[in-house]
Amino acid sequence: MDNLFRNFFLAFVRLHLLHHAAEEPIYGVAMLEELARHGYSLSPGTLYPILHAMETSGYLISKRQNVGGKVRKYYHISGEGRVALQTLRTQVWELAREVLKEEPPSLFSTNNEKET
Template identity: 30%
Template sequence: MRTIDQAAVRIHLLGHAVEKPVTRGQLQALLARHAYQIHPSELTIVLDDLVAQNMLDRHRRESGGESITEFRTTPAGRMSWARDCRTLSKLAREVFGAELPTMPAALCAEDPAIPDFPHRPP
């Protein structure tokens, strides 16, 4: 995975776990919706790294007799996520100016409900 993709995945993981506790499976599905194809074992490594860096908390809860692992962004993770979002926003303005360029149709995700590409071509 390219460095920029790794950073994007990290921002997505921290951002989704800010909203509410999420499972590994939910995160895998969210990344897929954003067109990131990441192998489950690779996702586990990224999540373990974020836990080790105190960016995510990992906790287990019982549901219907089975143990479910959930992740939640820590206060340090929220601060890091906010800094990363500001940096990414600044970079986008520096590179693209006030308006993002239109995404070529071949590069757009197939799901029109994904809001990541606000300038999707008709």
């Protein structure tokens, strides 16, 4: 994976994490599985620093919780994270509309009287 592509990939991962943290508290192992389900294979060594950086930036807040004798670090979205997510949603929508086109090609071909 080249550097530019990796930047896109990691931006999608961050957005994903923000989205899931807005729904419920998230933790590393579960997010590795969730991201893998979406086709993103990352190592814990990549994911954990991202979660940590997102907390340092103020988008996530971590809380340690004891789960069956094991301490697990859960990340909750912060108020700032919610504001960022709302902005990103608008931007993703706007971008998707342009990049994926608003209408599928089949809609254009049924509308050929326009071209005459």
